[in-house]
Amino acid sequence: MMTNNIIQTKNLSKFYGKTQVLRNIDLTIVEGEFTAIMGPSGSGKTTLMNTLSTIDAFNSGEVWIEGQSLLDLKRKELRDFRQKRMGFIFQDYNLLDTLTVKENILLPLALQKTSVAEMEERLAQLVDALHITSILHQYPSEISGGQKQRTAAARAMITNPAIVFADEPTGALDSKSATQLLEQIQLLNKTFKTTVLMITHDPYAASYCERVIFLRDGKIVNEMFKGEQSEKQFFDRILTVQSAIGSEQR
DSSP states (O other): OOTTEEEEEEEEEEEETTEEEEEEEEEEEETTOEEEEEOSTTSSHHHHHHHHTTSSOOSEEEEEETTEEGGGOOHHHHHHHHHHHEEEEETTOOOOTTSOHHHHHHHHHHHTTOOHHHHHHHHHHHHHHHTOGGGTTSOGGGSOHHHHHHHHHHHHHTTOOSEEEEESTTTTSOHHHHHHHHHHHHHHHHHHOOEEEEEOSOHHHHTTSSEEEEEETTEEEEEEEOTTOOHHHHHHHHHHHHHHHHHHHO
């Protein structure tokens, strides 16, 4: 495998009972890419993310993350790999109400027993980039949805993960907050060279990515690269392909 392929799958398949949810997927994600996975409801988007992030097991095929075959790792090794090399942003934030914004962000480092000096250094970089310095001592109940999601993004990035998995991160946000979050994830991706894999049904969110992969019935049916296009140009292309795939589904 090439060293700059951070994720690679070969003939990846997943069943729930007798239902095949992923069908022989061959996928390569290059280090530093900002990629969206799109597809109709039931297409396998979330299952693919859960499989790649080691949350869920697969039935056949193979998955490599940073050149490491997941088949070679035992359950505890998978858990450690997930905690140290991966970050997660969820639609419902998953913040702890009893902790301040700062404490929520630093929690993964505290669990890893990172030194206070290193925690503070990493925190300063992220909260500045995400424009949440002013809310560090507030609690989740005291901040807006957009601020909660930026807090979640900071928590995902604080461990310097190789990959951040974002599951519908703009799903609960208004359009202004969604735009701010996407711009800041895009900035974090470029600044820290962190690979971001985002599951979304929203072509507007996907237009901020460099690449969009379309699933249908558990298979990759199309992919697009942004290249030199603007967000608006890429959005129009994504919308066209999404509509065509939806029509074929019906």
